[in-house]
Amino acid sequence: MTIQERRERPGQSAEEQSAEEHSSEEQSSGSADDSQLAESPAIAVEGLRKRFGSGSEAVTAVDGVSFTVERGSVVGLLGPNGAGKTTTIKSILGMVLPDAGSVRIHGTDVYANPRRAYAHVDAMLEGARNDYWRLTVRENLRYFATIGGVDPDSIADRHDRLLDKLDLADVADQPVRNLSRGMKQKVSLASVLAGEADVIFLDEPTLGLDVESSLTLRRELRRIVAERNLTVIVSSHDMDVIEDICDRVVIMNEGRVIADDTVENLLRGFDARGYRVTSPDFDESLVADLRDRFEVVGVERLGDRTRVEVATDSDGFYALTAFLRSRDVTLDAVDTVDWDLEDVFVELTGGKDR
Numbered sequence: 114m115t116i117q118e119r120r121e122r123p124g125q126s127a128e129e130q131s132a133e134e135h136s137s138e139e140q141s142s143g144s145a146d147d148s149q150l151a152e153s154p155a156i157a158v159e160g161l162r163k164r165f166g167s168g169s170e171a172v173t174a175v176d177g178v179s180f181t182v183e184r185g186s187v188v189g190l191l192g193p194n195g196a197g198k199t200t201t202i203k204s205i206l207g208m209v210l211p212d213a214g215s216v217r218i219h220g221t222d223v224y225a226n227p228r229r230a231y232a233h234v235d236a237m238l239e240g241a242r243n244d245y246w247r248l249t250v251r252e253n254l255r256y257f258a259t260i261g262g263v264d265p266d267s268i269a270d271r272h273d274r275l276l277d278k279l280d281l282a283d284v285a286d287q288p289v290r291n292l293s294r295g296m297k298q299k300v301s302l303a304s305v306l307a308g309e310a311d312v313i314f315l316d317e318p319t320l321g322l323d324v325e326s327s328l329t330l331r332r333e334l335r336r337i338v339a340e341r342n343l344t345v346i347v348s349s350h351d352m353d354v355i356e357d358i359c360d361r362v363v364i365m366n367e368g369r370v371i372a373d374d375t376v377e378n379l380l381r382g383f384d385a386r387g388y389r390v391t392s393p394d395f396d397e398s399l400v401a402d403l404r405d406r407f408e409v410v411g412v413e414r415l416g417d418r419t420r421v422e423v424a425t426d427s428d429g430f431y432a433l434t435a436f437l438r439s440r441d442v443t444l445d446a447v448d449t450v451d452w453d454l455e456d457v458f459v460e461l462t463g464g465k466d467r
């Protein structure tokens with residue numbers, strides 16, 4: 114039971130420790146029969162609420178959050194700073210005791226029956242802090258497999274493959290403390306994947322990695338998730354990571370869920386963000402006229418042609434083409450500038466920092 118072990122490490126707040134005490138009391142209520150469990154989603158969060166402090170100092174961190182995560186899916190949890198993501202994740206993991214609401218993992222209530230609920234759950238919270246720095250990389254994998262209830266000798270091949278795929282084979286016998294921050298990050302991911310956990314929480318899994326390592330880690334994560342049918346909740350400020358690995362995103366703002374959909378559907382909900390029109394007929398005075406009438410966000414010379422980017426929706430585009438026709442401009446090319454997840458996020462959260 115890896116989560117339990119990780120909860121015993123230093124750095125927990127009193128709040129987290131009291132949640133731990135509460136959750137360590139095994140109770141019989143909250144368990145469903147096996148046929149119900151087999152059909153239930155991997156994670157079901159219902160009406161979660163958490164306030165910190167009291168009186169004028171009180172902060173409502175999570176304000177009625179509900180969502181489900183189907184087995185074998187990868188869901189991104191996004192939101193600006195202070196949106197309530199960490200409190201939600203810690204409530205799911207039993208590290209924070211919510212004021213109201215329920216969390217079920219594979220149908221089992223985590224507060225009523227934590228041992229059963231967390232049997233196949235693991236988490237990588239705040240990156241490399243999860244690992245034992247005096248142990249070697251391979252010893253960390255063996256350790257986390259063992260406390261996850263697996264004989265590490267029986268999965269030594271899997272550990273070799275994991276070390277190989279995450280480019281850790283050369284440092285497998287070095288203590289983690291000697292490694293760079295990026296390498297430590299990969300060791301953290303490897304140790305979360307080292308046992309038999311099939312519900313995994315990843316907080317900023319690519320933080321501090323260079324572009325190439327981030328791409329490798331994302332690719333390997335996708336491969337391992339598919340191969341082992343893992344259920345993953347990932348929280349990241351990097352939208353490329355989220356777009357790349359998630360089937361669905363849950364976006365939070367001010368303690369509430371404000372969007373819960375596939376990336377594709379979220380993007381489909383928005384009209385074009387702008388248009389790029391390319392022509393040999395654009396001169397300085399015409400571009401100045403365009404600036405007077407439209408929101409020109411870019412002008413680029415391409416040999417004897419000029420490409421102008423205008424931020425507008427499809428209605429504005431008709432006005433743009435009508436204007437260009439009236440000035441006898443012949444267009445060589447028209448490209449749509451589509452929304453990406455970053456744009457959608459900024460729009461939905463009112464432009465707050467991630």
Ligand SMILES: Nc1ncnc2c1ncn2[C@@H]1O[C@H](COP(=O)(O)OP(=O)(O)OP(=O)(O)O)[C@@H](O)[C@H]1O
Pocket residue numbers: 126128165166172173174175192193194195196197198199200201467
């Ligand atoms: N232990 C605590 N005591 C008091 N307030 C807290 C505590 N933990 C979180 N909060 C407050 O609850 C709100 C939500 O915080 P939370 O850490 O869950 O947000 P987050 O979305 O994870 O933010 P970030 O992206 O910055 O990590 C914030 O206003 C935060 O200051």
